[in-house]
Amino acid sequence: MSEVPMMDAAGREAEATSKRDWVPVNLDLRDTWFPVAYSADIGERAVRRIVHAQDVYLWRDGGRLYAAEFRPDRLEAMRAGASAFTNGSGFYPAVERYGYIWAWYGNPDNVHEELIPNIPFLPPDGQGIPRYTQRAVRFDAASPLSVENLIDLTHADFLHANAIGDGQSENDVVEVHSTSETVTRIRNVTRKSVAPVMRWIGGVRAQYQDLRAVLHVHLRNNVCISYPNFTPGYPIPNVQPFVPVGKHRSRVDQTNYTVHAPAPFRWLMPRISYVIQPQDNSVLRPQNARYFESTERRDLSSRFDGPGNRYRLLMMRLAERQQRGDFGYGADADPSADISAVLGMRG
Amino acid sequence: MGRWWAVALSEAVHGDKALAVTCEGEQLAVFRDGKGAVFALEDRCPHRRVPLSPGPVKPGGLQCPYHGWTFDGATGLCNDIPNLRRDERVPARYAARAFPAAEANGFIHVWRGAGTPAAVLPGAWYRAAGREQTGSAVANIAFDQYLDVMLDGPECLLSFPGVHITDFFLGDPRRDGEHLVLDRGAVWKGKGNGPAFVRDHSLWVRTRVPVRGGDIRVELLSAEEDPLVTIFIAASENRRGTTSLVWRGFLHAMAAPLPWRWRTARAIGRAPFAIFPHIDGAAVAALEVAPSRDRRLAKTDTRMPAERVVPVQERCAV
Known part of the structure; x- marks a missing residue:
């Protein structure tokens, strides 16, 4: 094994193209x-969310959804200070899906509704x-860094081994595909140790299982759509939208769509984020x-960083x-566009 | 250009005694005359350099406890040297350094630096609209760090009993004139499963920290952003890497539905907040430098304060 970390092509290009x-x-x-x-979280009482350090107040009135720069009780008084993000109206375009x-x-x-990412396993x-x-979790990092972590x-294997397995397998192959707006990482693992959580409460009694995990990342909004499919076992499709709160924090309203998994796994698995998230936040x-x-010290990369480097490169190009x-x-x-095939969904 | 600093609580300066304070690392003697007007002199007699603050307040000003020289509060001029002969006069150039002083809303302010004192005092906004809690302390942390930590981790510097202040702050600090304003989530202790499991925070802690100067405003807000507790903390550089603090704060009329334990504690007179004079160095050291970066940047930025309305094109930054 070489002592010098090997860099993939994307890594070299990322380093070469970025000054x-x-x-x-x-x-x-x-x-x-x-x-x-979440749609279900918003009622008549205004809820405050943040995107890129900008307030987004959400509420319903008479069955109609509102997304505004200001609280409803202050909207009229403050409308003069509305930004170009709402064309001075104070109201953001908002859609439920x-x-x-x-x-x-x-x-x-x-604005176009067609720019909302397709999530094929969730009802539109x-x-x-x-x-x-x-489950909503918060990360102590900017969204791109949180996505890179994902x-x-x-x-x-080091940070989450106790929850999702030790990474031991017979074969582990990673592919990366991308467009100007997305990165798709496909991981094919054969004969990996069954994750403890799946063994304990997921009904998978085998010692080993195969995994095909597809992660589809939308670059602009950090929406990460994931379809890990375990054999023996079942898929655990999930959405992790890393909403950028600011330069230091991000918020993720996850949907771990475990409805097709056996009980009690389907109920408990979404809560695993409360175990994973503090582990990730610690780094x-x-x-x-x-x-x-x-710093003049650029990040070093190994060949395992190929997907992450591709992500960095595409994000920089887009920016x-x-x-x-x-x-x-x-x-x-x-x-x-329908990404069912990209995710490798059954049926 | 100079600025006003709130250096003392009004009630701490009374009678015929001066109060020793430290502002921007300089020791001052603050006192009142018979009519209640406040004055500030350098706490150093120009005669033999002893502190003036232990001396008595006389009709002519503050008298040095060592040799009895007396200094006028407004001008600093020495107007009496005991035992001079009747034909002797105090030389006109004999004077202690005097600083403009003013009082507003329970704080005594001192103007330090060049220029004409500004019309607006840092404590001018403060109006107690409920039962007040006041105090002063010297905190074991450097002044600039105190301001930075107030942005990065105010839970290291103060507490609201019954409230868990989270480190999830909303976005980046918002520039408001000479201040940076930052909200962070908070939750009631003992309600629910803890802050990590909260979908939306039930409380906010809003810190308003100066880019320059020492006037800090901290508010505990309801989810609807109605104030529950308001605190004004006046901070200034003390000696040897410490920070002078004086504060006033009050509990607002409790209109919002609040936990009964919290209401009961307030009803029996328990303080709604605590300012820490002894700061946990390990907790401060463990804080990552985050929103305070914006304060450091703002200190070097001589442009006009940022506008609230930013064109979309300018918001796209790499």
């Missing part, structure tokens, strides 16, 4: 939909999504702080494009 270091904390991509809240409220972040003139109207599948596979918090430091004033979606981008 700056990877600075995830400053990425502020716009003209995209953010799933800012897949059990979420999606708020538009960007130029309201460019959100009906029938059990509350036990929905893309990164090798950390799990993300100091890591995020260090990305504020100007640089937006910095040049180009906020459009490329010909290869269609967020609403």
